Amino acid sequence: MRRFVRDNSLSLFFLIAFLLALAGQSVAGNADANARRLSEGSAPISWPAYVTSSDFAVDVAENWQSEYLQFLLFILVTVWLVQRGSPESKKPGEEGREGDAEQRIGRHALPGSPGWAKATGLRQTLYGNSLGLLMGVIFILSWLGQSVAGNAAYNERQLAQLQDPVSWAGYVVSADFWNRSLQNWQSELLAVLSMVVFSVYLRQRGSPESKPVGASHDTTGTGG
CATH class of the missing domain: 1.20.5 (Single alpha-helices involved in coiled-coils or other helix-helix interfaces)
Known part of the structure; x- marks a missing residue:
C-alpha cells in the first residue's frame, strides 16, 4: 500500500x-x-x-467542459505549433506527428511498448490519437451536460418570473449559455498562455513543468 x-x-x-x-x-x-x-x-x-439540482449541475459542467477544452486544444496544437524556450513545447523544427521510429510504433516498437502500439491499421491509429480523442469526448459530453442542465436552470428562472421557457436549441444560442461558456474559456486559455510564456523565463526547481534552473532561456522542451 x-x-x-x-x-x-x-x-x-x-x-x-x-x-x-x-x-x-x-x-x-x-x-x-x-x-x-x-x-x-x-x-x-x-x-x-x-x-x-440543475443549478449545481450546470455550475459543475461548465467548469469541466472548459478544462477539457483547454487540454484538448493544448494536446492538439502542440503537435504543430512551438514556443521557443518553453518546456511545454517541442523544439522548433520538430513540428508534426513524427515518424514511426520516433514514436516507437509498428516494427519500431520496444518490448515494453503497449500492444496496440505494436499493431497496425485502425488499432494503431486509434491508440496513437487516444488521448486527444478521450479529451474531446469528455469535452463534448460535459458541454452537452452544461447545455441541458443550463437549459433546465434557465427555464426555472423564466417560470419563476412568469415568462415562457425556451427550448434546448434556443438556449444554446442564448446569451446566458455563451456568457457561461466564454467566461470560463477565456480564463483557461489565459492560464495556458501564461504557463507557456512564463516558463521560458521563470523556473521551479525540481518540477518537470519547468526547465532546470540553470538552463538558458532558449532551451526548449526540457523539463527539470
Missing part, C-alpha cells in the same frame, strides 16, 4: 483535492442558493436537493 501511494501520489493528491473542492462548492453553493431563495421569499432547499 505504501508503494502504491508513493507511485501514484500525484494522481491521489489531485483526486483528493478535487473531491474536497467539489464538496466545498456544493456546501457554499447550497448556502448561496438558499440566501437567494430567502431574499425572494422562497423556502430554502436541503443539501441533497441542491446537489441534484
Whole structure:
C-alpha cells in the first residue's frame, strides 16, 4: 500500500483535492442558493436537493467542459505549433506527428511498448490519437451536460418570473449559455498562455513543468 501511494501520489493528491473542492462548492453553493431563495421569499432547499439540482449541475459542467477544452486544444496544437524556450513545447523544427521510429510504433516498437502500439491499421491509429480523442469526448459530453442542465436552470428562472421557457436549441444560442461558456474559456486559455510564456523565463526547481534552473532561456522542451 505504501508503494502504491508513493507511485501514484500525484494522481491521489489531485483526486483528493478535487473531491474536497467539489464538496466545498456544493456546501457554499447550497448556502448561496438558499440566501437567494430567502431574499425572494422562497423556502430554502436541503443539501441533497441542491446537489441534484440543475443549478449545481450546470455550475459543475461548465467548469469541466472548459478544462477539457483547454487540454484538448493544448494536446492538439502542440503537435504543430512551438514556443521557443518553453518546456511545454517541442523544439522548433520538430513540428508534426513524427515518424514511426520516433514514436516507437509498428516494427519500431520496444518490448515494453503497449500492444496496440505494436499493431497496425485502425488499432494503431486509434491508440496513437487516444488521448486527444478521450479529451474531446469528455469535452463534448460535459458541454452537452452544461447545455441541458443550463437549459433546465434557465427555464426555472423564466417560470419563476412568469415568462415562457425556451427550448434546448434556443438556449444554446442564448446569451446566458455563451456568457457561461466564454467566461470560463477565456480564463483557461489565459492560464495556458501564461504557463507557456512564463516558463521560458521563470523556473521551479525540481518540477518537470519547468526547465532546470540553470538552463538558458532558449532551451526548449526540457523539463527539470
